Amino acid sequence: MAKQYTKEMIQEKFIEMLNERPLNKITVKDIAEICEINRNTFYYYYTDVYALLSEIFQTELQTVIDEYSDTLSWEESFIVAAKFALENKRAIYHVYNSMRREDVVNYIYNVSGNVMSRYVERVSDGILASSEDKRLIVSFYQCALTEMVVRWIASGMKEHPDTIIRRVGELFDGNIELSLKRSEKLNKN
Template sequence: MPNKDAKELIRKKFIEMLNQMPLKKITVKDIVSECNINRNTFYYHYSDVYDLLSEIFQIEFQNATKDYNKSLSWEEVFLAAVKFSLENKKAIYHIYYSIQREELERYIYNVAGHAMSQYVENKNKDINALEMDKEIIVSFYQCALTTMVIQWISNGMKEDPVVIIGRIGRLFNGHIEESLIRSANDRIY
């Protein structure tokens, strides 16, 4: 099996397993058995299960960042960015309750930051806000979204995230643009 195919198979089977059982119960032996490959093939690509998980988050982050579309609202950008989490709720739940929780939180934080950064840059193109203020706005929303997602996970992911994010968007509609305009106006004084 070519290396690329083996890596894809390992990632796919691992995610399937993670959707069925806690991370701490998944071993390299289980993964290679599911993939019908030998241990050397696994270790050729990954040092351990946690290395595999880290790569999955890196790939998902890359997928989220390449799909950005400037015509989307920040809500649509964020939901597109957390698509993996929405499609793999049980896996995310299992990661959240494992020693790899920090990896999950970092992934969500990075995705929220990228989504907000792209959105703020797009909204600012005709406003010319101060760089420092753009960073504050991005950081504020990045932290807020990350905390909301982590809270959603810790509460068992019962609520529909599309509804929640849509509601946040409705309640805070226009605040980002208003903040950017205030910043640009401060530049004048």
């Protein structure tokens, strides 16, 4: 119980610090001081600040997977998944503008992939699309969503992503189902 509390406190304080300053300005010593623990306690849980960052992204991804609702559209699911980024815009911006940019990009890529995989599986129910085509559709939307979010972060996260994601959803409404049906037709030929 105490171990879990300590880990959660380290993660929480680290995120707070990331919302205040760039990643390269945060040290293990800083984290230990703000958590009122010694450095050895930090090292008991994490090898360094980057391992801590990686675990936070993994935990957030697992939260998205656990909380995903099959009744949500991909747009709603993606907006729910973006909750962490919206609540911690400055932290995401600080990590993105550090040497650990790939951690942010990988997190977004994994979230996008998870959301789209589940959505494509749900929409394909009753459609005999090939598994290769399903993977291709998921990959296409995963890459598109990832790049859109990365561009949004790079531009300073000024617009609210709900507006953009909902608009993309309206513009491309039905395309995934149509693509799955095309796959089914192509497989019959």
